[in-house]
Amino acid sequence: MENVVLAIHLILALLLIGVVLLQRSEGGGLGIGGGGNAMSARSAATGLTKVTWLLAAAFIVTSITLTILATRGGEGGSVVDNLATEAPATDAPATPATPGLGGDLLPPTSGDAPATPPQADEPPAPATTP
Numbered sequence: 714m715e716n717v718v719l720a721i722h723l724i725l726a727l728l729l730i731g732v733v734l735l736q737r738s739e740g741g742g743l744g745i746g747g748g749g750n751a752m753s754a755r756s757a758a759t760g761l762t763k764v765t766w767l768l769a770a771a772f773i774v775t776s777i778t779l780t781i782l783a784t785r786g787g788e789g790g791s792v793v794d795n796l797a798t799e800a801p802a803t804d805a806p807a808t809p810a811t812p813g814l815g816g817d818l819l820p821p822t823s824g825d826a827p828a829t830p831p832q833a834d835e836p837p838a839p840a841t842t843p
Contacts, residue, residue: 715782722775729768736761 718775718778725768725772729772732765
């Protein structure tokens with residue numbers, strides 16, 4: 714059902730774009746465009762504008778229908794509520810691997826204690842310049 718309404722919605726969107734592009738510019742936007750008299754009476758709606766209104770109304774109806782169909786399958790809560798109730802994954806490592814530190818990884822820490830780098834048995838060799 715949802716796929717059928719979605720297909721109709723997409724067809725209506727394309728038709729609405731096409732009909733709007735076919736219409737003649739009235740020149741009222743920003744004071745530019747076609748040279749009509751600003752004091753003239755509004756012309757009667759043409760068939761093209763009636764089709765535009767019909768397609769726009771159908772587009773709004775399918776939009777509301779798609780919204781109702783999408784919420785019907787939901788659990789009734791927000792995404793933030795769903796994230797807050799999910800437990801964190803226990804399979805994840807305690808500390809991420811940090812590349813570029815000479816291959817040494819910091820040991821996992823417990824609680825709020827700060828992480829300390831492992832103690833080296835030998836001091837690092839001094840850098841020699843040729």
